[in-house]
Amino acid sequence: MNARELAWRVFSKEFNSSTLDIISTEEKAPSYVVTPLGAKVNRVFAVGVVTDTENIGSEESPMIRARMADPSGSYYISAGQFQPEATMVLRDIQPPEFVAIVGKARVYSPDESVRLLSIRPEVIRKCDSKLRDYWVYETCRMTLQRIDIMKEAMEMSDPSVEELKKLGYPDYLAEGAAAAAKHYENVDLRAFEELVRDSLREVASGSTGEIKEVDLEEMIVSPEADEVEVAEIKASSEDQEETVLQTIDSLDKDGKGSDWNEVVVDAKRRGIDRERLEEICTDLMDRGEIYEPELGRLKRI
Amino acid sequence: MDKEDLSPHVDEIMEAIGDKVPREKISEELERYIDVFRLNIQTAKRTILKKFGDLTEEPVISANLKKLSEIQPGEMSVNFVGKIITVNDKEIEARGEKKRILYGLIGDDTGTLSYTVWDIPEKRFDRGDVISVRNAYSKEYNGRVQLNFGSRTGIKEIDEEIELADIPISTPKPAKIGEIDDDARSVEVTGRIVSIEKKIISGDSGPREIFTGLIADETGRIRFTSWGDTRLKEDDVVCISGASVRFWRGMPQLNFDERAEITRVKGDFPDAKSLMESQIAEIFSLNEGAGAIDVTINGVIMQIREGSGLIFRCPECKRVLQKGSCRIHGKVDGVADLRVKGVIDDGTGALTAIINRDLTEELIDMTIDECIEKAREVMDYDSIKDILEDRLLAQPLQLRGNVTVDEYGPMMIAQSADRLDPDIKSEAEKLVIRLEESE
Numbered sequence A: 001m002n003a004r005e006l007a008w009r010v011f012s013k014e015f016n017s018s019t020l021d022i023i024s025t026e027e028k029a030p031s032y033v034v035t036p037l038g039a040k041v042n043r044v045f046a047v048g049v050v051t052d053t054e055n056i057g058s059e060e061s062p063m064i065r066a067r068m069a070d071p072s073g074s075y076y077i078s079a080g081q082f083q084p085e086a087t088m089v090l091r092d093i094q095p096p097e098f099v100a101i102v103g104k105a106r107v108y109s110p111d112e113s114v115r116l117l118s119i120r121p122e123v124i125r126k127c128d129s130k131l132r133d134y135w136v137y138e139t140c141r142m143t144l145q146r147i148d149i150m151k152e153a154m155e156m157s158d159p160s161v162e163e164l165k166k167l168g169y170p171d172y173l174a175e176g177a178a179a180a181a182k183h184y185e186n187v188d189l190r191a192f193e194e195l196v197r198d199s200l201r202e203v204a205s206g207s208t209g210e211i212k213e214v215d216l217e218e219m220i221v222s223p224e225a226d227e228v229e230v231a232e233i234k235a236s237s238e239d240q241e242e243t244v245l246q247t248i249d250s251l252d253k254d255g256k257g258s259d260w261n262e263v264v265v266d267a268k269r270r271g272i273d274r275e276r277l278e279e280i281c282t283d284l285m286d287r288g289e290i291y292e293p294e295l296g297r298l299k300r301i
Numbered sequence B: 001m002d003k004e005d006l007s008p009h010v011d012e013i014m015e016a017i018g019d020k021v022p023r024e025k026i027s028e029e030l031e032r033y034i035d036v037f038r039l040n041i042q043t044a045k046r047t048i049l050k051k052f053g054d055l056t057e058e059p060v061i062s063a064n065l066k067k068l069s070e071i072q073p074g075e076m077s078v079n080f081v082g083k084i085i086t087v088n089d090k091e092i093e094a095r096g097e098k099k100r101i102l103y104g105l106i107g108d109d110t111g112t113l114s115y116t117v118w119d120i121p122e123k124r125f126d127r128g129d130v131i132s133v134r135n136a137y138s139k140e141y142n143g144r145v146q147l148n149f150g151s152r153t154g155i156k157e158i159d160e161e162i163e164l165a166d167i168p169i170s171t172p173k174p175a176k177i178g179e180i181d182d183d184a185r186s187v188e189v190t191g192r193i194v195s196i197e198k199k200i201i202s203g204d205s206g207p208r209e210i211f212t213g214l215i216a217d218e219t220g221r222i223r224f225t226s227w228g229d230t231r232l233k234e235d236d237v238v239c240i241s242g243a244s245v246r247f248w249r250g251m252p253q254l255n256f257d258e259r260a261e262i263t264r265v266k267g268d269f270p271d272a273k274s275l276m277e278s279q280i281a282e283i284f285s286l287n288e289g290a291g292a293i294d295v296t297i298n299g300v301i302m303q304i305r306e307g308s309g310l311i312f313r314c315p316e317c318k319r320v321l322q323k324g325s326c327r328i329h330g331k332v333d334g335v336a337d338l339r340v341k342g343v344i345d346d347g348t349g350a351l352t353a354i355i356n357r358d359l360t361e362e363l364i365d366m367t368i369d370e371c372i373e374k375a376r377e378v379m380d381y382d383s384i385k386d387i388l389e390d391r392l393l394a395q396p397l398q399l400r401g402n403v404t405v406d407e408y409g410p411m412m413i414a415q416s417a418d419r420l421d422p423d424i425k426s427e428a429e430k431l432v433i434r435l436e437e438s439e
């Protein structure tokens, strides 16, 4: 089944304190972050208040980092050239603003001292406090379900998906809970219960739109984070250069270079749009790695 | 090979293809295939039939006919005659293309096997038909031999009656309606008839009355067809024993006739209204099953897919036009339509929902004419997709409809779509109180 990855409703505190990653070794198989309550997250849906944004890229090629507060802390969001729409929306936001976001969980951990969890957005929309309350309520409800299953899992001597399923829990909860119960030493379930209760009271009392002070210590943000981020972007653009070079090589069947239009089609298939392809090719030409033997053809030197 | 020797084979071929082609021509071809191409006589004949005639019209000539019980898994080309016991119809997605297949059970005097038809023949067969099948192939599935009819396979209905093997009819399995799945062939269900209507269909022996409707218990509801007047009435609570389960578009249905044992059930049973009040389903539960009828889900729109917005359909066949052209009818004047193909996610799973024009108009508070006008203003029909995104992305909706499942997960054709606007404040209050009470 190629079913789409579900979008978890998870408070930022739960998400940010995840230390278990499931990284797929197979190509195209999804990777996950497993939270202390056993959410096996590839995608999240979160609603909160954007409290600050910063462009760490350039004017032409913006790279936006933002913080989005929820009742438990803040989500860390970053969007760059590969999320052009989300980047534009984020760039135009004047904090504070309610925002709904759908995105992929990302982990940057170049070494043991740095571990930064963030969301790379697929969709960002400005919204209102009503949607925020809806999200907080839904997230409370689902956090309680995870607390329930974790209570069971933590009592098991050898927590397993099968055992949890026998208790009536569905697959999507059982998998993460079994993994979390094995990995996390002791999870403070009471603290999460309190978080849920406080959040529900907040919604019930109708105190909407009030932004809490963001507890920055909760974010494991280090000064290196930006560099990590930039290095990540660099790495992925180097990958793309390699992809483009390979494409140019493989389409060059008679030694006279490959046809530009075919390169465009092939690159698109590999997830590189035309604009980005033009950028990469200009770079490669500047560096003398490719040239144009005749108009509309590219060849590797 | 001598011309004389070939003569009976030429006769056979002529009989199969009729007088479309002169006899000398066939004789010449057959000679050439055998002498020049060195094909054996069977292959040569088959090749000629393929070239000049319709393969499906090929009579069973000197074929090595097998009994169903003799067929082993992994046979590349098997020929047999069998009687269709069941035939179901299903839409699947293969390599990104929607495709219909047929599947069911076929039997002869030695046993029964399940079959799948990957290329539906023009003339479809029906339950009770006896067919002659050539060039089918077999596989093993769940430890059983399964027959596959592919593009090379010739299927021909023949006028012959065959006795089915005496297979002990399994006693109907008692089942809750919501739990009926692929494994069940014959079931016993107890439920309330929440709707029933008479339909007249035209059969071989003239028009025939059938009754279709919904029967429900506390676990779900299922569509049924009664092939004959079983005197069921709306609101009856009955136990139906010996109904057969069939899947249509991935959704189970019950079929029965006068032979089913139907008894009226007395005692307490939930009324129709409470049975029909759809419960909110969690999407993960739809992922696992075989589809579901009339489900309600609450979720958030995560993505507006390609193919959403203003689309133009062929006036002939209703297919969506690509660049003003229909795949079948070429350049036509398209008829405008509006739809949302959206990903809905409730935090337990995701499904694709197809929301039709009427529902979309309500949701975005714009009529299709306003959309067309707007699109013309900015000279871009794609701009309507942007409007859909603006008004719907990240919004919670309640959808109700039938769900089918294929390898890309569940899909719902929405019958209703409303913005979800719960009283969150009081819901939150209720949940806090419940939490505090449980301490």
Ligand SMILES: [Zn+2]
Residues within 6 Å of the ligand: B314, B315, B316, B317, B318, B319, B326, B327, B328, B329, B330
């Ligand atoms: Zn058409």
